[in-house]
Amino acid sequence: MNRLDLRNGKVEMVHGSGGRAMGQLIRELFAAAFRNEWLDQGNDQAQFSLPPGRVVMATDSHVIAPLFFPGGDIGSLSVHGTINDVAMAGARPCYLAAGFILEEGFPLADLQRIVESMAAASRAAGVPIVTGDTKVVERGKGDGVFITTTGVGVMPPGVELSGDRARPGDRILLSGNIGDHGVTILSLRESLGFETEIGSDSQALHTLVAAMVEAVPEIRCLRDPTRGGLANTLNELAQQSGVGMQLLEREIPVREPVRAACEFLGLDPLYVANEGKLIAICPVEQAERLLATMRAHPQGRDAAIIGTVVEDVQCFVQMETLFGGNRMVDWLNGEQLPRIC
Amino acid sequence: MNRLDLRNGKVEMVHGSGGRAMGQLIRELFAAAFRNEWLDQGNDQAQFSLPPGRVVMATDSHVIAPLFFPGGDIGSLSVHGTINDVAMAGARPCYLAAGFILEEGFPLADLQRIVESMAAASRAAGVPIVTGDTKVVERGKGDGVFITTTGVGVMPPGVELSGDRARPGDRILLSGNIGDHGVTILSLRESLGFETEIGSDSQALHTLVAAMVEAVPEIRCLRDPTRGGLANTLNELAQQSGVGMQLLEREIPVREPVRAACEFLGLDPLYVANEGKLIAICPVEQAERLLATMRAHPQGRDAAIIGTVVEDVQCFVQMETLFGGNRMVDWLNGEQLPRIC
Structure with missing residues (x-):
């Protein structure tokens, strides 16, 4: 049997x-890239200790x-996204599984590039891909x-986070500037060229989270503002906890090229997806310590306290604008x- | 906000x-069907004890x-398939996650029917769907x-199964008749009508596996003959263990309508997919006990010893035919x- 033609070959049924x-x-492309002791087991499932x-x-x-x-x-996105979802519980991500649905005719060279990027992201994060599945559709x-x-991970002892734990008086922290991922993708799709100065912020946040929960085990909730952006994620948390939120627009970091691109595209950066940022809510007493911990980590250098949890039976998220007004x-x-x- | 129109509505971007x-x-369709304490956590991930x-x-x-x-x-297939992949390690499946990729325009009524079928399969198996994700494509x-x-599950103590543990002299057991799933699907696709007397064998095999590993912890390997059928799965196991196999065609159960449909369709039942059968390999000394245990379980009533593991550096799977000949x-x-x- 000839080797797979990774240069000119295509996915076939x-x-x-x-x-x-x-x-x-599986052997020449997936296992070659992901190579680890669990995949080497060669079974339809992986076994490991937690x-x-x-x-x-x-x-x-x-x-x-x-x-x-x-x-x-x-x-890389598929590795970062799931690592982050596990980490947002406060957990340490340990293992990943990956299921591929391939379209007939897809270039094997592109597939290899994607798989090698996954492998690199997984190695960089220290979270191996231990089992997988491949399907092909016409x-x-x-x-x-x-x-x-x-992904599966394990909670450190003493940490308990959940979207329903925010309480009036708590502070709302954001790990960095927003909007980069969504604006990059949209600009690329519309061939607008903004993506030459902006790139996706896609990254795995689990080491930042580990530092945060170690320094401040009292954190109430963590969540990454992906689809629907900061605005939607804060509304989810407000609803889940039965509280309101009061934000300060001047504290929300948006990089200048992202702000400019949003203006051009008619987008509100508050609603644009991020793939490497997190929101943290913690009691006011720990807010400064949490902020300092975040800023000491490379992924939280631009972290800011962006608002306060307030009492509100209607669970509204409101924001004091740059001009001193208040908006919902x-x-x-x-669909944005x-x-x- | 009006409720979702589950009768006439369609999936939208x-x-x-x-x-x-x-x-x-998520609330009115997925969570309503899957409802359990983990989904009720309302977070982007589930927490549980193992x-x-x-x-x-x-x-x-x-x-x-x-x-x-x-x-x-x-x-139901997506629940059974993954439960079986976990169970084939000899493990007890505990929790499931589900990711949906929906096509714009797909009827919500069909989606609801599918989700309710998943929920029923999960409840029947006692393996809850604890977290999930939904994406929509154009x-x-x-x-x-x-x-x-x-799926994640846990190994009972003392059990160690793997596809590389088959040894010459071991016996090969099959839990029941083969070919039903693949023939049903193909007949349906080609509108041949065989599916009126044949149905898919899709089922969760974890209770059968639990009985088997309890009675015979010495089992070497388990695997379900899905894509590629019995023939391909046995070749995988032979290759992985570095052994050959000698099968007896007369011992391999194929139901009469499946045999007839295969003849009509030009298919060899050995290569047709199953979704509710398993292959077990165990030392000769335990083979009769394992067979009796399987036959005592409703899913193993038609179980049979279908062959023997032999020494063969070429890892060939061979079969004594009904007429006494030997075929590869x-x-x-x-692609079948x-x-x-």
Whole structure:
């Protein structure tokens, strides 16, 4: 059997058949890139030990278009996204599983580039991809490649975070500037060229989270403002905790090129997706310590306290604007940016 | 906000936006069907305890076409498939995650039917769906619905199974008749009508596995013959263990209507996918006890010892035919049935 033609070859239906060709694709492309002791087990599942503690599990299907973008690609994004979902519980992500849905005709060279990017992201994060699955659908029944990653992790003792724990008086912290990911993708799709000065912020935040929960185990909730952006994620948390929120626009960091691109595109950066930022809510007494901890980490250098949790039976999120007025920051209504992750 | 129109509504791009509409879809359709304490946590991940022991993780993307078939649908299949992948390690499946990729325009009524079928399969198996994700792609970029399920489970103490543990002299057992799933799907696709007397064998095999590993902890390997069928799965195991296999055709159970349909369709039942059968390999000394244990379980009533592991550096799988000849049972070459799971 000839080796897979990774230069000019394409995904064929037979690569999803369970037979010889699928075995070859897994061996020469996936296993070659992800290589680790668990995949070497060669079974339809992986076995591993977990440290004692409550287990956390998260799953995310990735359908981003385009597949490649400044700052990453669907491969690295699928690793970062799921690591972050596990980490937002306060947990340490330990293992990943990956399911691929490939479209017939997709270039193997692109698939290899994506898989190698996943492997690099997984190695950099120290979270191995230990099991996986590959399916192929006919041309026109998919869109190149979709990747579903699932992560498991373990909670450090004494940490308990949940979206329903915010209390009036708590402070709301943001780890850095918003809008980069969404603006990059939209600019690329519309061939606007902003992406030459902006890139996705896609990154794995678990080491930042580990530092935060170690320094301030009293943190109430963590969440990453992905689809729907900061505005939508804060509304989710407000609703879940049965509280309101009062934000300060001047404290919310937005980089200048992102602000300019948003103005040009008619987007509100509050609603634009991020893939490497987090929101933290903690009691007022620990807010300064948490802020200092975040700023001491490279991923939290631009962290800021952006607002306060308030009593509000209507669970409204409001914001004092740059000009001193007050505006409602409502849920995302309708569709701002499809297929952003 | 009006309730979701589950009768005439369709999936829209906005259902994947992360905003209000997605929240509604999750609440009124997914959470309503899956309802459990973990989903009620309302976070982007689930937290749970696992019993002590080695952890097993498996993931499977499901792209079957058509979505509904006699004996199940993509929803029940996606629960059974992943439960079985976890169980084939000898493990007890504990929790499932589910990622949905929906195509714009897909009828919400069909989605609800699928989700309720998943919920029923999960409840029947006692393995809850504790976390999930929903994405939407444009019309023509998907195919109705794809579901990726990931399962975690725990190994009972003292059990160690792997595809590389088969040894010459071991016996090969099969839990029941083969070919039903693949023949059902193909007949349905080609509108041949065989599916009126045949249905998919899709079922969760974890209670059968639990009985087997309890009675015979010496089992070497378990695997479910899905894509590529019995022939391909046995070749995988032979290769992984570095052994040959000698099968007896007369011992391999194939139901009469399946045999007839295979003849009509030009299919070899050995290569046709199953979704509710397993292969077990165990030392000869335990083979009769294992067979009796399997036959005492409703899912193993038709179990049989179908062959013997032999020494063979070429790792060939061979079979004594009904007529006393000997034939090679090679790997699946090419594509027999696309999108069977």
